[in-house]
Amino acid sequence: MVCEPASDSARRARARYARDMAVAFVCYAAFVFGAALAIRNVALPQWLVIALSLAPMAPALMMLRAYLTYTRALDEFQRRVHTEALIAATALVVFGTFAYGFLEEWAGFPRLPVFWVFPIFAAALGFTQILVRRRYK
Numbered sequence: 001m002v003c004e005p006a007s008d009s010a011r012r013a014r015a016r017y018a019r020d021m022a023v024a025f026v027c028y029a030a031f032v033f034g035a036a037l038a039i040r041n042v043a044l045p046q047w048l049v050i051a052l053s054l055a056p057m058a059p060a061l062m063m064l065r066a067y068l069t070y071t072r073a074l075d076e077f078q079r080r081v082h083t084e085a086l087i088a089a090t091a092l093v094v095f096g097t098f099a100y101g102f103l104e105e106w107a108g109f110p111r112l113p114v115f116w117v118f119p120i121f122a123a124a125l126g127f128t129q130i131l132v133r134r135r136y137k
Helices: 008-041 046-054 059-073 075-106 113-135
Strands: none
Touching: 008 059, 046 075, 075 113
8 A cells, every 4th residue: 555645634634633632631631730739738628629530521521522623634544544443442441441340359459540541541542543554554
């Protein structure tokens, strides 16, 4: 398969994706560290603890929006590659966490906090995209 030069619209879509993801990641890190610092060091009312605990969801949703916007800008083949990687990553994380749940319950493995599932999924998606792209080269 011959790689065609990226179109101008594809380059713009990648640049927008990179920018939007960078902004979302910086916001995510700031929200996580800021909320953790405030919750651990300041006596806050419960409603504020709940609000701060959920604050990192906003940048996580920004990441999802950036991914969806980027995917919509792709051509049919590129969307197929992303979809296959998404399915594979979902399967890895779903069955991996399912199996780990049995290990926690029956084999005494340490508890895995649920908030780790999203970063694990993001890593799995990056890994499966590499594998799927390699298959089509």
